[in-house]
Amino acid sequence: GGPAQQKLTVTGSTTILPIAEASADMYQAAHPGTRILVAGVGSSQGIESVSQGTSDIGTSSRELAPEEKKLGLVDTKIALDAIAVIVNPSNPVRALTMQQAAAIFERRITNWSQVGGHDMPIGLVNRDEASGTRDAFSKIVLKGRDFDRTAAVLPGTGQVRAVVTESPGAVGFISLGFVDRGVKAVAIDRIRPTEATVADGTYPISRVLHFFTKGQPKGLAKAYIDFVLSTPVQDAVVRDAGFLPIDKALK
Amino acid sequence: MTDKLASQDPGDVLSAGADKFTVDGLDFFYGAFNALSGIDVRIKEHAVTAFIGPSGCGKSTFLRCLNRMNDLIPGTRCEGKVRLDGHDVYGPGVDPADLRRRVGMIFQQPNPFPMTIYDNVAYGPRLHGMRKRADLDAVVEESLKRANVWKEVKDILGRGGLTLSGGQQQRLCIARVLAVEPEVLLMDEPCSAIDPTSVQKVEDLMAELKDRITIVIVTHNMQQAARVSDYTAFFLQELAGEAAHLIEFDRTATLFTTPRDRRTEDYITGRFG
Amino acid sequence: MTDKLASQDPGDVLSAGADKFTVDGLDFFYGAFNALSGIDVRIKEHAVTAFIGPSGCGKSTFLRCLNRMNDLIPGTRCEGKVRLDGHDVYGPGVDPADLRRRVGMIFQQPNPFPMTIYDNVAYGPRLHGMRKRADLDAVVEESLKRANVWKEVKDILGRGGLTLSGGQQQRLCIARVLAVEPEVLLMDEPCSAIDPTSVQKVEDLMAELKDRITIVIVTHNMQQAARVSDYTAFFLQELAGEAAHLIEFDRTATLFTTPRDRRTEDYITGRFG
Amino acid sequence: MRSLERVDKRLTNGLALGVIWLAAITTVAALGAILLYVVVNGIGSLTPAFIFTWPHGVNMEGGIWPTIQSTVYVTALAMLITTPVAVLAAVYLAEYAVQGRLVRTIRFAADSLASVPSIVMGLFGLAAFVEGAGLKFSVLAAALALSFLLLPIVMRTTEEAIRSVPRYARWGSYGLGATKWQTVSRIVLPSATPRITTGVILAAGRAAGETAVVIYTMGTMINAPLFPSDGGRTMPVHLMLLAQDGINLHAAYGTALVLVLMVLAFNIVARWVSRRNRSMQG
Amino acid sequence: MSAGSPREGQAQAPAPQDRGPAGNGGLSRISRATHLKEALLRNAFLVCACVAVAGVTLIFVFVGYQGWPIFAKLGIGEFLGGRVWYPTKGLFGILTLVVNSLLAMAGGLVLGAPLAVGTAVFLSEVASPRVREVTRPAVELLAGIPSVVYGFFGLVLLRPIIARVFGGLGFGLFTVWVILGVMIVPTIATLTEDALRSVPEGIREASYAMGATKWQTIWRVLLPAARIGIIDAVILGMGRAIGETMAVVMIAGNAPVIPDSIFKPFLTLTTVIVMDMPYASGDHRTALFGVAIVLFVISMIFVASIRVISRSRGEGD
C-alpha cells in the first residue's frame, strides 16, 4: 500500500517556504488524496515543533544549536543557499575581501574609491528583517554586528536586483540563483561565486537548507522528502527560488 | 389693536355659514423666532378663503399649521387652539397622518412623485389600504376627471408623472389629493409656477370643488384672490424680525372694496409689497 | 408692429437730453432661446430710466446686456448694437472689466462680500490699483456717505458686511459700487428684498445720485417706477417661449397716464402679470 | 497710467489663469501617465490564460484567477454587510434625527471612522476579528473590517442622496396622510436609489482596491474561497507581494492592469447609473 | 351641519385600515400599532447609526488593548520621544518615525495642495462645461486608483527616473512627495470645488460687475470666501497623506533613521507596520500596535480640528 499517513505538516523557515510550498503543490497534484500543509514560522519554531511532534517536518536555514543536537532530529540537506554581493555592471570593483564587504555594509567604508573603484558614494541596499538572506548574510559576513541603519530596506530579492541594476553606486546581496546580467556578483576573498565554488565550499557566503525529522523519515514524509530531492524539483523549484541544487554539492 | 380687529371680525363675518376651522390665539415659533402672533380666524365650510399679504408674512406658515405640516420642521412650536369641526387638531394622541388625509395640501411647486401617473394618483388610496385593482382604477379615473386632467392623460397613465408639463403636473397633484377624499384643500400659491391656461383650469376647478370641499388658498396675486375667493384674510409682518399678525379678515368683496384698515388698503392698492 | 413703435419713440423722447446708452436692434439668445428681439432704446444721461414688465420678460437680461454681464453665462449671444457715449460696447478689444467699472450694477439680493464693511467698499478701488491707506479711507468714507449708510456703520467698519440688516447691506453694496465712480448705475430690483424703511432711503438716494450718475432700474413695483423714474420702458413676452419685445418707451408721466399701447395699459392697470 | 495698469491687470489675469490651467493639466496628465503606463505594460499579460488560471511556481507564474475570485468575494460580502447598515443609518440621520448631542456624536464618529488610516483598520481587524472573534484569516474577517472602512463613505453618499430628494416630494406624501415610514420607504428611498447605488458602487471600488486592511484579515494564502471562513489573497495583495518580490514583474503588470480595469469599471458603471438617473428625471 | 357634511365625503373615502376610535367626524387617534411600528423602526435606524460610534469605540478598545502595554512598559515619553527604533535590540522609540511621517506629509501637501486647489478653481471657475466634463471624471478616477497601484507605479517608473536624474537609489522623501502629492489631489480638489461652488453666485456677479478680472475675483473674493472649506479639505488631505501606507512602503526605502537628504531612504509610522508585522512578536508586535494607536490619535486630531474650525466659522461671520 501507499503511505501510512495521508496528511503531512511542514513548518519552519520562511526562506525555505517557497520550495516547500511549490513542491507540496506538485506532490499533491501528482498524488490525489494526500494533503501537505506548509507554514512559514521561522527556523527555530520549525525545529521546536518537529521535536515536539506537532509537525512532521521542521525546515531550517541554519544548523542545529548545541542544545538542539540532543533532540534526536535527523537532518536532510535539501538545497544550498549562496549569497552574492552584487554591484552595478558599470562599477569597476570586481572583488572584495570579507572585511571590506563587512565594512561596506556597516558603513565604515562609504565611497567606492576606498576599495579601488571610482570616486562615487556607496548606495547600500539591505533586506528586511524577516528575510532569511539578510539573516544569513549578517551572520556570515558581519559576524552578528549591525548593518548600517541608513541603508535602504527592501522587502524582496527582485527589488534589490532592480535597484542595483539601475543605480551605478549601489551594492546589495541576493541569493546566487537570482544573479542575472543586469548585475555583477563580486568575488569575495578572491573566490567568484559560481555553482562550482559553492558546491566545493570555497565560496564563503553560503549555507545549507535543512529538513529535520524526528527519527528517520517514514511514509508520506519520506515520499515528500524524496520528491524534493528528485531532479525535477531540484532543477526547477529550487532554482526558481534562487537556491542551488543540493546534488551538486553532495553527489 | 390688530388683535382687537381680528377678534371683532369673526362675529360679523361668521354669521354666514358653518365653520370648518376655528383658530384662536394662535402663536407660531420657528425656534426662538415668533413668526405668527395672536391669529384668530374662522374658515367657512364650502367656501374659498384666500390668504394674502407680502412675502414672508407667514401665510404659508399659517396654512401649514392647519394640517400640522409644520410638525415636520424640527424646532417649531405652535400655541393656541386650532379646531377642525370643533375638535382640537393639536389635541393629545391626534394622528397627524389622518388629519393630513382629511386636510389635503397643494404646493407652489408641482411635486408629482417619481412614478407613473397612475401610481401617483393611486398612492394615497394604497397608503390607506386600498388594494383591489378595480377599485383603484375607479378612484384614479374619478380623481383625474375631477381634477380636470383626465382627457390629457387618460392614454398615458403609465408614463412618469414628471414628464407632464408644469400645469398638468399641478392638476395631477390635485387629482392625487382628491383621491383620498379630503374635506379641506389647502393650496399654497398653486398657480404661481404654472402657465396661464393651466391657471384658468385650476381656478375653474376650485369653483367646482367648493360644493363638496372647503378650500383655503394662499396667493400673491390680488386679482386671483378677488376672482376665486369668498373670504380673504390679510396678513402683515410690520417689522422685519417681528411676528406677523392677521390685519383684516372679511368677505372678499368687502375687503377689496372697503378695507377697514389703512394697511390693507395700502397693500391692495400696491403701495407696498 | 412692436418694432415700429419702438423705433418711433426715440425721436419724440430723445429731444430732451444727451443719450448715455444707445441700443439698436438688440437680439439676445440663451443658447437657442431667443430671449429678446429687436430692442431699440436710448437711455438719457442724468436721468432715471425704469424697466417694467411681467416676470420673465427679459428686463434683467436686457440690463445685463448693457454692462456685458451676460458674457459670463456660457452659451449666450448678443446681436445688434449697444453704444455707451457712442462707443460700441461689444466692439473688438473692449475690456469688459473696464466697462463694468464704468457701468456699475446693483442686484436684487444684497450681496456684500464675506469681508469687513471697510474691505467691501475698498474692494473696487483696490482692484483698480489704489493702495495707500489714506486714499482708501477717504474713498470708503465718501462712498458710504453718498450711499446714505455712513451714520449706521461708521463705528463698525471692521465688522463683517454680512452682519448688517438686509437694507443696510443693500446700501453697502451701493456704496461699494459708488467707490469706483461709475458713470451709470444699473439696478435690478434693488428694493424687492429689503424692508420698507430702507426702500425709502434707497429711493431718496437715487434722486440725489442722478445729478452725477445715469440710473437704470428694473422694478416690479409700478408705484416705485412712477415715483423714482423719469423714463419708463415696458417689456413684454407675449407668448411663453417666444422672444420679448420692448412695447413702449416714454417719459414716465406720459406712459403711466396716457399709454399708447393697449398692452401697456392692461399691464399698468393690473389686468395681467 | 490707467491703461498701463489695465495691461498689468490683464497680464496678471492671463498668467494666473495659465497657472490654473497648468494645475488642471498636470492632474489629468498624472492620471493619464498612470493609466498609460499600466495599460502599455500590462496589456501583453492580459490573456484568458492569465485571468482564468491559477498562479503556480515559486515566483507566481501562471494566472491570477483565485485572486480575482477572492477580491470579488470579499468586496461583495463587505458591501452586503455595509449597505443595509449604512443606508438605514443615513435614513436616521437625514429623516429622523433631531440636531443634538447624539447626532453630533454620530457624525463625529462617522468622520473619524472615515479618516482612520487603513493600516490601523487592518490591525484592528486582526485584533478584533481574526484573533478576538476567532475568525482566523478569512473572507468574513476581511469583509467585517472593510465594512467599518466603507460604512462612513456609504453613509455620507446615502445621506446626501436622501437630502437631495426635494422636500416637496416628501410634503406631497405627508400631505396625503402617509406616516413617516411610508413616506421614507415609498417616496424618499426609491427616489434616492440611483444616487445611493452610485455611492455603493464607488465604495465597492474602494473595497476592491484596498490592501492594508485585507492583508491582515484575509492573509496572503492563494486560495479560491468558497465559504466566508476561507482565507484568500486579493488582487491588491497579490500585486503588492509581486511588486515587493520584484522578480515576476510581468505578472505584477498584468495584475495591476486587471485591478485598474476593475476599478475603472466600477467608476464607469457608477457614472452610468447617475447619468441615466439624471436623464430620466430631466 | 349642512347637507354636504364631511361625513358624507368620508363615506366614499377608501376606508383607512387603522382608523382610531374617534373616526366619527372627530379626529382619529394614532393607532397603537402604527405608533409601535414607527417607534420600532426609528430605534432600529438609530442602532444602525450608532454602529459608527461602536466602530470607533471598538477600534480604540482592540488596538488600544494590544498596543497599550508598550506605553505602560516604556512610558509615553520614551515611546513617543525615543529616537531609536531598533526592535531586535529592544529599542522602541518612535520619534524618528513620527518626524519622518510629518516630513512625508508636509512635502506631499506642499506639492499636492496647490495642484489640488488649482484644479478645483479650474473646475469651478475656469473650465467651460465641456472641458469640465472631461476633467472632473479624471479627478474622480484619480481617487479611485488603489494605493497599491500608486506604489507600484512609483516603484517601477518614478523611482528609476529619480535615481537617474538625482543619483542615489531613488528611494526617499522626494519620490514619496511626488506620489503623495498626486494622491491627495482628488481629496482636496473635490472638497475645495464644493466649497467654491457654495459661494453664492451673487458674490461672483458683484465682483465682476465692479470691473474685476476673473483672477481678481478668484483671488480676492472666492478663495477667501471659501477658505474654511479649503482648510477643511487640506486637513483631510493631510490625514490621507499621513495614513497612506501601501504607496509609501514601496518607495520610501524604509531605513529607520531621519534622512539627511530628500533622496535618502526613510521609514514612517505606517510603513514600519507593513515591514515588521510579518515577523514581529512580543514587545515588538505590541509596539507596532502602539504605532497604530498613535496613527489613530493623529487622525482623530485632524477630524477634531476640522470640527473646531468649522464651528468657529458658524460663530464668526
Ligand SMILES: Nc1ncnc2c1ncn2[C@@H]1O[C@H](COP(=O)(O)OP(=O)(O)OP(=O)(O)O)[C@@H](O)[C@H]1O
Ligand atoms: N423653516 C423655517 N425656519 C425658520 N424660519 C422660517 C422657516 N420657514 C419660514 N420662516 C420664516 O417665517 C416667516 C414666514 O414665512 P412664510 O414662508 O410663512 O411666509 P409667506 O407669507 O408664505 O411668504 P411667501 O409669500 O414668500 O411664500 C418668514 O420670516 C420666514 O423667513
Ligand SMILES: Nc1ncnc2c1ncn2[C@@H]1O[C@H](COP(=O)(O)OP(=O)(O)OP(=O)(O)O)[C@@H](O)[C@H]1O
Ligand atoms: N441663464 C439662463 N439660461 C436660459 N434662460 C434664461 C436664463 N436666465 C433667464 N432666462 C430666460 O430668459 C427670459 C428672461 O429672463 P429675465 O430674468 O431676464 O426676466 P425678468 O424680466 O428679469 O424676470 P423677473 O422679473 O422674474 O426677474 C426668461 O424666459 C428666462 O427663463
Ligand SMILES: [Mg+2]
Ligand atoms: Mg409662502
Ligand SMILES: [Mg+2]
Ligand atoms: Mg429679473
